Amino acid sequence: xxxxxxxxxxxxxxxxxxxxxxxxxxxxxxxxxxxxxxxxxxxxxxxxxxxxxxxxxxxxxxxxxxxxxxxxxxxxxxxxxxxxxxxxxxxxxxxxxxxxxxxxxxxxxxxxxxxxxx
Numbered sequence: 001x002x003x004x005x006x007x008x009x010x011x012x013x014x015x016x017x018x019x020x021x022x023x024x025x026x027x028x029x030x031x032x033x034x035x036x037x038x039x040x041x042x043x044x045x046x047x048x049x050x051x052x053x054x055x056x057x058x059x060x061x062x063x064x065x066x067x068x069x070x071x072x073x074x075x076x077x078x079x080x081x082x083x084x085x086x087x088x089x090x091x092x093x094x095x096x097x098x099x100x101x102x103x104x105x106x107x108x109x110x111x112x113x114x115x116x117x118x
Contacts (some may be wrong), residue, residue: 013046014065017103032056042070044081046113050090058094065101
């Protein structure tokens with residue numbers, strides 16, 4: 001694959017949910033996704049990855065799905081929103097085309113549901 005066509009493939013930014021998608025369909029996403037879709041990653045850690053790889057991310061199409069691990073680790077939703085917003089602002093400065101995904105609510109979360117709804 002040429003450098004130009006590699007740039008056209010979207011880069012996944014997120015956690016294990018996107019990592020599993022990448023494993024099943026690696027030809028649909030940029031090679032950089034292996035460095036940016038990281039199992040266990042929180043929104044704050046994703047921001048650090050974006051800062052570290054900013055030169056490689058410049059001008060790319062990116063797909064973000066992040067926040068599930070924040071919830072599991074008890075990080076307040078307000079902090080998760082702030083971290084995601086910081087990621088988006090940085091990606092905009094890098095002239096990235098950004099798609100944001102979300103997962104549907106999981107009805108049987110038990111105690112975890114109270115963390116999500118804070």
